[in-house]
Amino acid sequence: MTTNTLLTHIHQKVPLTEADNSLILPYFTPKLLRRRQYLLQEGAICTHLSFVAKGLVKAFNIDEKGIEHISLFGSEGWWISDFGSFVNAVPGMLNIDAIEDTELLMISRENYEELLQKIPKMERYFRILYQNSLVTKDKRLISSITDSAEEKYLGFANNFPQIVQRLPQNLIASYLGLAPETISRIRKRQAK
Amino acid sequence: MTTNTLLTHIHQKVPLTEADNSLILPYFTPKLLRRRQYLLQEGAICTHLSFVAKGLVKAFNIDEKGIEHISLFGSEGWWISDFGSFVNAVPGMLNIDAIEDTELLMISRENYEELLQKIPKMERYFRILYQNSLVTKDKRLISSITDSAEEKYLGFANNFPQIVQRLPQNLIASYLGLAPETISRIRKRQAK
DNA sequence: CGGATCGTTGATCAACTTCAACGGTCGTGG
DNA sequence: CCACGACCGTTGAAGTTGATCAACGATCCG
Numbered sequence: 001m002t003t004n005t006l007l008t009h010i011h012q013k014v015p016l017t018e019a020d021n022s023l024i025l026p027y028f029t030p031k032l033l034r035r036r037q038y039l040l041q042e043g044a045i046c047t048h049l050s051f052v053a054k055g056l057v058k059a060f061n062i063d064e065k066g067i068e069h070i071s072l073f074g075s076e077g078w079w080i081s082d083f084g085s086f087v088n089a090v091p092g093m094l095n096i097d098a099i100e101d102t103e104l105l106m107i108s109r110e111n112y113e114e115l116l117q118k119i120p121k122m123e124r125y126f127r128i129l130y131q132n133s134l135v136t137k138d139k140r141l142i143s144s145i146t147d148s149a150e151e152k153y154l155g156f157a158n159n160f161p162q163i164v165q166r167l168p169q170n171l172i173a174s175y176l177g178l179a180p181e182t183i184s185r186i187r188k189r190q191a192k
Numbered sequence: 193m194t195t196n197t198l199l200t201h202i203h204q205k206v207p208l209t210e211a212d213n214s215l216i217l218p219y220f221t222p223k224l225l226r227r228r229q230y231l232l233q234e235g236a237i238c239t240h241l242s243f244v245a246k247g248l249v250k251a252f253n254i255d256e257k258g259i260e261h262i263s264l265f266g267s268e269g270w271w272i273s274d275f276g277s278f279v280n281a282v283p284g285m286l287n288i289d290a291i292e293d294t295e296l297l298m299i300s301r302e303n304y305e306e307l308l309q310k311i312p313k314m315e316r317y318f319r320i321l322y323q324n325s326l327v328t329k330d331k332r333l334i335s336s337i338t339d340s341a342e343e344k345y346l347g348f349a350n351n352f353p354q355i356v357q358r359l360p361q362n363l364i365a366s367y368l369g370l371a372p373e374t375i376s377r378i379r380k381r382q383a384k
Numbered sequence: 385c386g387g388a389t390c391g392t393t394g395a396t397c398a399a400c401t402t403c404a405a406c407g408g409t410c411g412t413g414g
Numbered sequence: 415c416c417a418c419g420a421c422c423g424t425t426g427a428a429g430t431t432g433a434t435c436a437a438c439g440a441t442c443c444g
Binding site (some may be wrong): 385394401 | 416417422424425429433436439440444
């Protein structure tokens with residue numbers, strides 16, 4: 001059951017009763033995404049937060065040279081959106097599409113706001129979620145400024161061992177801001 | 193009054209009554225920091241969140257070559273901490289010190305947790321605060337991966353016009369992950 | 385006055401990108 | 415079921431951006 005993934009995930013941060021569960025679930029709608037299917041395209045307003053129950057998606061922007069820069073992967077247990085666009089109800093520059101067939105649970109902005117108002121536990125859940133996201137984003141930012149190409153790659157492989165295996169190297173390269181060839185050479189060096 | 197800065201700041205996100213004000217303030221303690229004075233050093237556990245009521249501070253880590261990498265500036269209206277260390281009560285790798293004489297309002301982890309539990313408006317305030325922080329961090333991350341040195345500098349100067357003027361160029365360089373000489377050359381080019 | 389701090393400029397250097405060519409694998413349509 | 419194209423990774427060579435190194439000048443402040 002895909003909703004269980006979500007409830008378990010919330011429960012890890014905020015204890016839920018059965019009553020809570022049945023209050024929360026109606027706010028979400030499930031959605032299936034086929035490999036390569038878009039969830040969001042540049043210029044659109046991001047109207048939903050999406051919880052990835054199963055599968056793998058990527059969020060990316062495209063620069064003036066037409067090159068994709070992946071800012072985020074989302075696999076089981078991760079939330080994905082163009083957060084800036086969602087929060088401010090403003091057109092965004094992110095695209096989101098599926099790397100694997102994936103199952104999502106989505107919540108609209110209106111439902112999100114209502115959920116936070118009506119169920120304080122959810123306000124708390126998202127506060128904690130965002131708190132943790134900030135910590136990991138801080139680390140990534142420091143890494144992107146401080147680390148060499150090799151350190152970036154090893155750090156990523158270390159932090160996301162399960163995801164690395166599901167990703168082609170060129171997507172990892174895009175996420176790390178490196179050329180695909182650089183990843184290839186780093187791996188070769190590492191093989192020794 | 194330095195506490196007004198804080199209350200105003202909270203009020204912008206969550207309406208407060210006079211009663212709220214007097215509930216909230218006791219959780220905070222003021223602190224003065226002289227220029228160059230440390231608020232936090234590498235290896236210590238960050239025990240407080242600090243709201244900058246006046247002045248300017250920087251948070252930075254030091255790499256194995258002894259080079260400072262600034263991850264965050266804090267001026268009036270910003271919160272500063274080693275967030276990872278604070279949240280997980282774990283020794284951190286950030287240093288924080290004052291660039292100008294500054295006035296802080298600090299809250300301890302215990303008080304923070306209690307404040308969130310007792311005053312739902314504050315749970316909401318921090319959820320919104322973190323939400324916004326995530327949006328700006330996302331932008332900075334994309335910039336650090338996508339942009340050239342010149343674009344990074346111009347983006348920073350554009351986003352923080354007031355702060356740029358208060359900062360020596362070498363600190364801006366450190367924040368952007370550039371060499372000070374590079375900033376100097378960019379500025380020269382821009383002067384035309 | 386004298387040291388510390390900051391910015392500038394030029395020369396060299398290193399890391400990583402870009403470009404190009406090639407080989408392997410997979411999946412889809414004929 | 416095979417063949418072709420898309421996609422992905424590899425390797426080598428050349429090019430570029432920005433870092434590093436070094437010397438110098440200016441300003442500020444104790």
